[in-house]
Amino acid sequence: MKQIREVPLKSLAEQLRLPIHVRDTFTGWKPHNDINLIIAVSFGLFVPPRLLNSANFRGPAPLHHTLLQRCTHTGVTLQTLHHKTFDHGTVLSQTRPPGIPIPKDCTLQGLHDILTPIAANMLVDGLRRGLHLPPLKDVGWKPTEEEQEMLCHAPKLAKRDSQINWSTWSADDIVLRQRVLGSLWSMALADRERRKSMRLILENVESVKRPADVERWIQTYFERQKSGSQHKRGELDEKQAVEENQKLGIKVIDWLWHPKHTSAEDIMNAQDTRLAYFEEKDGSILIPIPKGGCLKVPTIKVEGSSSKSAAKAISSNFGFIEKD
Numbered sequence: 001m002k003q004i005r006e007v008p009l010k011s012l013a014e015q016l017r018l019p020i021h022v023r024d025t026f027t028g029w030k031p032h033n034d035i036n037l038i039i040a041v042s043f044g045l046f047v048p049p050r051l052l053n054s055a056n057f058r059g060p061a062p063l064h065h066t067l068l069q070r071c072t073h074t075g076v077t078l079q080t081l082h083h084k085t086f087d088h089g090t091v092l093s094q095t096r097p098p099g100i101p102i103p104k105d106c107t108l109q110g111l112h113d114i115l116t117p118i119a120a121n122m123l124v125d126g127l128r129r130g131l132h133l134p135p136l137k138d139v140g141w142k143p144t145e146e147e148q149e150m151l152c153h154a155p156k157l158a159k160r161d162s163q164i165n166w167s168t169w170s171a172d173d174i175v176l177r178q179r180v181l182g183s184l185w186s187m188a189l190a191d192r193e194r195r196k197s198m199r200l201i202l203e204n205v206e207s208v209k210r211p212a213d214v215e216r217w218i219q220t221y222f223e224r225q226k227s228g229s230q231h232k233r234g235e236l237d238e239k240q241a242v243e244e245n246q247k248l249g250i251k252v253i254d255w256l257w258h259p260k261h262t263s264a265e266d267i268m269n270a271q272d273t274r275l276a277y278f279e280e281k282d283g284s285i286l287i288p289i290p291k292g293g294c295l296k297v298p299t300i301k302v303e304g305s306s307s308k309s310a311a312k313a314i315s316s317n318f319g320f321i322e323k324d
Contacts, residue, residue, distance in 0.1 A: 038081070039123065063111050064157050066102070067180045073099035074111070076119045078126050080136065091140025092131040093122050108180050157181065164202070166255045166273035171207040171293025178205055187270065189254040190317040197256055197267050198317070201301040202310075210294040211286070214278055217250065218288050251319040252276045277319065283309030 013020050023029060066074050075095030100118065102111060126132065164174055164186040178184050184205070187197045210218065256270040278286040284298045300313035307313075 063108055063115070064180050067106065067108065067111060068176065070176070071102060073101055074115070075099040076115055076122055077140065078119075078122050078131070079140070080132075090136045090138045092136065092138075093126050094140055097141075105179065160258075160260065163187075163257065164255070165257050166275060166289070167257065167271060168291060169289070170291040171289045171295045173291070174289070174295055175205060175207045187256040187258065188314075188318050189256065189267075189272075195267075197265070197270070199303040200313070200318075201303075202297050203299045203301065203307060205298075206296040207293050208286070208296045210288065211278075214286060214288055214294060217276070249321060250276045250278075251321055253314060253318050253320075274322075277314075279311045283311050285310040285314070 010020060021029075063074075077091055077095070078093040079091045080089035095118075100114065102114075106114075131137070162177065162181045162184050164177075164184050166186070169177070174184065183201050183203050185199055185201045188200050190196045190198045252274050255273045255275060256267065257273065258266065258270050262269045273290075275287055275290075280286060280296075282298075284296055287295045287297065289295055297310040299307050300310045301307040302313050302317075305313075
């Protein structure tokens with residue numbers, strides 16, 4: 001269910017008794033009063049040419065991707081709106097290199113709070129200096145052809161981007177995604193016959209140092225998998241690993257990752273990653289990650305249920321000891 005939240009700008013406009021227009025499209029809409037300035041911030045809609053008759057500004061910041069790409073610096077740009085293409089207006093003002101440093105382990109809200117006053121001051125300063133008045137002067141950074149190829153598009157993020165990819169992400173990658181996107185989720189097989197899967201929301205995950213017993217298990221299990229990569233699935237190396245798990249009582253979960261254009265219910269086309277986990281005394285679980293690190297999961301919310309300790313949440317339907 002979608003939740004509509006009031007933005008602070010609307011509250012301020014109401015206090016100042018300014019007219020408010022709520023639109024999901026500009027089609028057929030004409031403003032009642034003359035407009036000589038339009039300021040768009042992370043707006044997401046093209047403003048049609050008929051409204052672009054004066055200086056206009058667009059300042060969306062792809063903060064999510066800045067953090068996900070582990071950038072050490074970022075910046076703010078003041079630019080005009082382009083009537084056909086996002087982020088292709090004339091750059092009127094811009095942060096100078098090397099940019100604004102991003103603190104270690106910065107959250108999305110933290111980065112937003114750092115950049116907001118800088119962006120606001122740049123906008124006010126630009127208006128006072130008349131940067132929006134013709135003839136416009138483009139002061140933006142001009143990338144070389146090689147730099148142009150290295151630029152990354154920052155597309156809109158969807159719910160699917162919070163899905164954990166167990167085979168390609170490290171524990172640090174998973175924690176970074178959580179810091180930027182919030183709680184992450186994954187589908188997991190809920191029965192051994194591969195007929196049913198359920199969505200699990202992993203809450204407040206941490207990247208932790210592997211305990212000694214987990215480290216010993218990894219040395220025998222993961223290394224054996226690497227040495228047996230030349231063998232087909234089901235041959236001796238994997239069989240030995242399964243036997244060792246049985247002897248130690250190690251439980252595993254079949255996590256599923258769904259590529260784009262597949263539904264969460266499509267088990268056949270999902271990528272299955274079987275991972276062992278270790279229960280802790282506090283009810284959390286530790287999951288050694290193939291790409292590096294160890295993930296601590298304190299609580300899990302199974303679809304249709306409330307949040308529970310991770311060990312309890314997965315005990316009945318998901319965790320099992322491998323059999324031959």
